[in-house]
Amino acid sequence: MLERIRIVLIGTSHPGNIGGTARAMKNMGLTDLTLVSPRGEARSADAISRASGADELLAGARTVDSLEEAVADCTLVVGASARSRTLPWPMLTPRALGERLPNELTGPETRMALVFGREDSGLTNAELQRCHAHVHIPSNPDFSSLNLVTAVQVLAYECHLAWLATQQAETPSTQEEHQPFGIEWDNPPASHADLERFFAHLERVLIAIDFHDPATPRQLMARLRRLYLRARPDQMEMNILRGMLTAMEKHAGRTPGADSGDMHP
Amino acid sequence: MLERIRIVLIGTSHPGNIGGTARAMKNMGLTDLTLVSPRGEARSADAISRASGADELLAGARTVDSLEEAVADCTLVVGASARSRTLPWPMLTPRALGERLPNELTGPETRMALVFGREDSGLTNAELQRCHAHVHIPSNPDFSSLNLVTAVQVLAYECHLAWLATQQAETPSTQEEHQPFGIEWDNPPASHADLERFFAHLERVLIAIDFHDPATPRQLMARLRRLYLRARPDQMEMNILRGMLTAMEKHAGRTPGADSGDMHP
Incomplete structure (x- = not known):
């Protein structure tokens, strides 16, 4: 044409x-x-x-x-x-x-x-x-x-x-509309289960460092969920965030949670 | 506009x-x-x-x-x-x-x-x-x-x-599905300067907890930048993230950085 x-x-x-x-x-x-x-x-x-x-x-x-x-x-x-x-x-x-x-x-x-x-x-x-x-x-x-x-x-x-x-039009794109990153992204997206494990880990750490009190939650976890879900983390990013949490737990003098080991990127 | x-x-x-x-x-x-x-x-x-x-x-x-x-x-x-x-x-x-x-x-x-x-x-x-x-x-x-x-x-x-x-168009434009936040969002977006202060603070904390070694960066900060920039944090979220970092610094036994006080949500 x-x-x-x-x-x-x-x-x-x-x-x-x-x-x-x-x-x-x-x-x-x-x-x-x-x-x-x-x-x-x-x-x-x-x-x-x-x-x-x-x-x-x-x-x-x-x-x-x-x-x-x-x-x-x-x-x-x-x-x-x-x-x-x-x-x-x-x-x-x-x-x-x-x-x-x-x-x-x-x-x-x-x-x-x-x-x-x-x-x-x-x-x-x-x-x-x-x-x-x-x-x-x-x-x-x-x-x-x-x-x-x-x-x-x-x-x-x-x-x-x-x-x-x-x-x-001849080769339909597979890119999803709501995906913030498309088919050229370097890592597959994290699964729902990965995200839920991350949120549970995050909440444990926030309690350990006295930032979060589940008795007066003030929508804190809801706001953090909204933030991270919006970003659509990929698997590598999920591993980095989990690794950060594990390192923080160690420095906060707590024993890392049972499923949070070996998560460094 | x-x-x-x-x-x-x-x-x-x-x-x-x-x-x-x-x-x-x-x-x-x-x-x-x-x-x-x-x-x-x-x-x-x-x-x-x-x-x-x-x-x-x-x-x-x-x-x-x-x-x-x-x-x-x-x-x-x-x-x-x-x-x-x-x-x-x-x-x-x-x-x-x-x-x-x-x-x-x-x-x-x-x-x-x-x-x-x-x-x-x-x-x-x-x-x-x-x-x-x-x-x-x-x-x-x-x-x-x-x-x-x-x-x-x-x-x-x-x-x-x-x-x-x-x-x-007299009718308001329809919000895109992948839009991180549109006209109905509850807080104004964080400014570039806020985000840069957050990244600097984040890097200090990651060094303090031995998760990040600037000598072997492995694109860590670049990956974290990409993640958080993609999420387009609002001002409240920015305050939460800064507050988390300050709380972590205290528990890691470091004095919080000069500009990181009073950032709790």
């Missing part, structure tokens, strides 16, 4: 912005860059410096003389635009654009162009009117003009997320 | 990136910028040029010497990070982060810091381990390092969308 998305920059003045666009595209897995009549040198030292490793994408950029040429083979042309124009046009948010992509870019002949205008003046009305739709990045109405590269980055990011969603 | 979001840049080399960050922030309605030991001149001509009208935001940026200072009053600290680290840490997508914000940033004492590292090397492990969670911008695994400004732009954009959603 991402290989069918073209970034088109019209009349760019600053070569650094062309290089920065190449980097932002490569970061998001886009590869097709077309420049329409750039006003600066597209392969200057500044452009290459800002490309920061996306050199081959920059070198492979096509340069043409007109928007027509740049988007001739595209089945969807979307212009990046400020919100208000004299003639209202179909307007998408970046997110809504992303959500449309999987359906838009299915066939072998499909291709989308995302068109960005000049740093100082954006797209002309004539250019905007060659687009199927306009996309506006929500922003501070008093300061709404984004830098060209950061605008490319935001839209490329939404394209990347839309593509990721298609990949994940 | 947006006024309670702080962007923290650590050790930024290129003044243009500081100016570009100011512009990206103002575009998205953010105003609070803190610089930790910038390596370049934060108000250079290049910075002002890239700020492109966000001059007053740039001029109002606070400069401090440490991450500690930058985030001491924050109740949620999120570090921008590449995906893989030796010790896995709670990881959010930019979207999931945005979705959490309306519940995170409700109270008058709430404040979130989004922390960005150096252009060349990002955040150190020590810096990452001071964060409640990390946020990773989905990207091309073969070319995943975004430009600093475009990374700020993407995260600021997600914050802006989350804020817009609160403006547009």
Whole structure:
């Protein structure tokens, strides 16, 4: 899907912005860059410096003389635009654009162009009117003009997320919603029984060090339960906490409880 | 909500990136910028040029010497990070982060810091381990390092969308299942400074009871940081944990540390 998305920059003045666009595209897995009549040198030292490793994408950029040429083979042309124009046009948010992509870019002949205008003046009305739709990045109405590269980055990011969603839909994630840590965690979660043994041990230690009086509990154990259960300790963390309790018992001059031995991490 | 979001840049080399960050922030309605030991001149001509009208935001940026200072009053600290680290840490997508914000940033004492590292090397492990969670911008695994400004732009954009959603939805947002605490929680969250005092106190106690040897740390403190940061302790829980440590110190025959008195719940 991402290989069918073209970034088109019209009349760019600053070569650094062309290089920065190449980097932002490569970061998001886009590869097709077309420049329409750039006003600066597209392969200057500044452009290459800002490309920061996306050199081959920059070198492979096509340069043409007109928007027509740049988007001739595209089945969807979307212009990046400020919100208000004299003639209202179909307007998408970046997110809504992303959500449309999987359906838009299915066939072998499909291709989308995302068109960005000049740093100082954006797209002309004539250019905007060659687009199927306009996309506006929500922003501070008093300061709404984004830098060209950061605008490319935001839209490329939404394209990347839309593509990721298609990949994940094919291989459903096993990650549970309520899990504070996901499948890449380094240790399996502690069991309910482990947690209950920990709470019993914790309560013994708190009594031994005169911090907790079961006769006036003041919700102490309830609050500690809520805290530790919320954290969803893994098995290694459980062993560390149990080991700490055992060490504390020894220093508090008590004999460790029967099931609390050998719990050091 | 947006006024309670702080962007923290650590050790930024290129003044243009500081100016570009100011512009990206103002575009998205953010105003609070803190610089930790910038390596370049934060108000250079290049910075002002890239700020492109966000001059007053740039001029109002606070400069401090440490991450500690930058985030001491924050109740949620999120570090921008590449995906893989030796010790896995709670990881959010930019979207999931945005979705959490309306519940995170409700109270008058709430404040979130989004922390960005150096252009060349990002955040150190020590810096990452001071964060409640990390946020990773989905990207091309073969070319995943975004430009600093475009990374700020993407995260600021997600914050802006989350804020817009609160403006547009009259009904309160639904609390996520894995949310450690939301609008109905009974105590305000502990600040970063509270948590750091707790970790320092915890480490002293673990050394005193011979459980922890700083000469062979075996990631012990890192694992404990990860556990407690994940749980997002509230102020009452923090007092309980500090009180427990003080009681343990007394029983271990040590004099409690200077700032650990009067911490019983």
